[in-house]
Amino acid sequence: MGDISEADVQFLKRPQGQDAQADRTLTDTVHDVIEQVKTHGDAALRDFSAKFDKTVPDSFEVSESEINAALADLDPQTRSDSEFAIAQVKRFAQAQLATMKPLEVETLPGVHLGHRIIPIEKVGCYVPGGRYPILSAPVMSIVPAVVAGCDEIIACLPPGAHPAMIAVCHLAGAHRIFKVGGAQAIAAMAWGTESVPVVDKVVGPGNAFVNEAKRQVFGKVGIDALAGPSEIYVIADDSANPQMLAADLLAQAEHDVHTRVGMATTCERIASETLSEIERQLKTLPTAATAGEAWRRQGEIVICRDEEQLIAWADHMATEHLQVHTRDPHATAGKIRNYGSLFIGQNASVVFSDKCCGTNHTLPTMAAARYTGGLWVGAYVKICTHQWIDDHGIAAIAEPAIRQSRTEGMQAHRRAAEIRLRPDEIEGITGGKRD
Numbered sequence: 001m002g003d004i005s006e007a008d009v010q011f012l013k014r015p016q017g018q019d020a021q022a023d024r025t026l027t028d029t030v031h032d033v034i035e036q037v038k039t040h041g042d043a044a045l046r047d048f049s050a051k052f053d054k055t056v057p058d059s060f061e062v063s064e065s066e067i068n069a070a071l072a073d074l075d076p077q078t079r080s081d082s083e084f085a086i087a088q089v090k091r092f093a094q095a096q097l098a099t100m101k102p103l104e105v106e107t108l109p110g111v112h113l114g115h116r117i118i119p120i121e122k123v124g125c126y127v128p129g130g131r132y133p134i135l136s137a138p139v140m141s142i143v144p145a146v147v148a149g150c151d152e153i154i155a156c157l158p159p160g161a162h163p164a165m166i167a168v169c170h171l172a173g174a175h176r177i178f179k180v181g182g183a184q185a186i187a188a189m190a191w192g193t194e195s196v197p198v199v200d201k202v203v204g205p206g207n208a209f210v211n212e213a214k215r216q217v218f219g220k221v222g223i224d225a226l227a228g229p230s231e232i233y234v235i236a237d238d239s240a241n242p243q244m245l246a247a248d249l250l251a252q253a254e255h256d257v258h259t260r261v262g263m264a265t266t267c268e269r270i271a272s273e274t275l276s277e278i279e280r281q282l283k284t285l286p287t288a289a290t291a292g293e294a295w296r297r298q299g300e301i302v303i304c305r306d307e308e309q310l311i312a313w314a315d316h317m318a319t320e321h322l323q324v325h326t327r328d329p330h331a332t333a334g335k336i337r338n339y340g341s342l343f344i345g346q347n348a349s350v351v352f353s354d355k356c357c358g359t360n361h362t363l364p365t366m367a368a369a370r371y372t373g374g375l376w377v378g379a380y381v382k383i384c385t386h387q388w389i390d391d392h393g394i395a396a397i398a399e400p401a402i403r404q405s406r407t408e409g410m411q412a413h414r415r416a417a418e419i420r421l422r423p424d425e426i427e428g429i430t431g432g433k434r435d
């Protein structure tokens with residue numbers, strides 16, 4: 001398993017290729033945004049807000065009265081649904097945090113090693129808000145930071161975002177909220193401006209500009225993962241329901257014309273029925289302009305020989321969301337390695353995780369699931385090791401360190417080890433005869 005390519009499977013529908021020129025333009029645009037924000041601070045934020053968001057707020061920071069107004073205007077049912085989502089995400093994050101334990105272990109007599117779990121002090125949560133007011137987005141980025149115990153949690157969202165988004169940022173637990181969007185928000189949180197404070201780590205999903213900016217500021221600040229335009233993949237056998245598959249694929253396709261959606265199946269009937277069903281459902285979908293374009297550009301349907309090939313293909317795609325619609329979905333799921341989050345069986349639609357079931361909806365895209373999972377409470381803490389060595393331990397650990405340092409020609413390292421084993425004997429340090 002593992003080595004599989006497009007030549008091994010049959011395509012009923014292929015996605016269009018990536019546009020390399022568009023990728024280069026994105027990189028250059030974002031580089032310019034970051035440099036301008038780094039050099040000119042708030043003045044650059046004002047320029048980019050005018051250019052990309054067509055609105056410049058009087059103040060980038062959301063005031064207490066704006067928060068209160070946003071809370072007052074929040075429809076009670078919407079508030080209670082958001083509070084439900086907050087509670088669900090909090091419960092799961094708390095349970096996940098409880099699996100992370102501090103460690104103290106004596107690996108040799110006298111050699112004590114351990115780690116502590118330390119919350120990151122300042123985190124910046126990017127809350128996407130360009131196309132849709134995704135009310136669960138602030139919940140996913142902010143609630144785990146609260147659970148982790150971060151001291152300073154700020155949120156940035158586009159200046160045109162719906163006020164309900166501000167209200168949910170507040171309900172989720174953000175300490176300060178800023179109306180700055182896109183790459184300029186990421187640059188502001190990484191480098192700081194007169195209005196926006198520097199953070200230690202930037203988290204959260206966003207469009208291609210936001211993700212390219214996260215990639216470019218990585219190093220100056222930490223980032224969670226690249227969580228770009230949404231993706232969904234479904235693997236299915238002949239037991240699947242094409243109407244459900246089409247509905248799930250279109251649900252992600254409505255995000256963005258860059259959304260990658262696809263399915264692989266061992267059953268040609270399911271493949272062609274899903275293809276027709278997508279076209280049928282698009283006719284009545286109010287967001288068909290975006291969803292239809294995403295499907296035409298990025299949609300794919302693949303036919304695989306058998307379940308083994310289906311699993312190899314899913315691992316090859318390493319998509320953000322992977323739904324498993326087979327007769328024994330738990331057995332199939334247990335064999336898959338690469339996914340941002342796994343949705344096992346027909347009832348587990350991505351839409352539930354998107355909104356409120358409690359797993360985090362911020363997940364790796366662009367095949368980053370090969371090397372990372374999604375945003376979680378663990379992304380807001382550092383696991384930092386420590387050690388202490390008593391007199392028994394010195395005897396066990398110093399000799400190999402001395403020999404290794406000598407072999408490497410690292411004489412200062414050798415001396416620093418030896419002074420602890422034979423304190424009076426080191427020439428050049430304690431006046432002894434040994435060097």
Ligand SMILES: NC(=O)c1ccc[n+]([C@@H]2O[C@H](COP(=O)([O-])OP(=O)(O)OC[C@H]3O[C@@H](n4cnc5c(N)ncnc54)[C@H](O)[C@@H]3O)[C@@H](O)[C@H]2O)c1
Nearest residue numbers: 052128129130131158181182205206207227229230362363
């Ligand atoms: N992977 C995940 O976990 C996940 C979760 C939620 C949302 N998403 C994705 O987040 C994205 C949200 O995108 P969005 O656009 O609605 O909101 P967004 O907040 O990510 O981006 C809006 C910002 O983009 C900037 N922008 C717009 N056009 C620009 C241009 N031409 N040049 C430079 N900057 C520009 C603007 O400043 C604006 O504030 C979608 O692609 C969605 O699929 C992903």
Ligand SMILES: N[C@H](CO)Cc1c[nH]c[nH+]1
Nearest residue numbers: 134136230231354355361
């Ligand atoms: N599917 C997105 C993550 O890729 C999250 C989301 C929430 N609501 C709708 N979508």
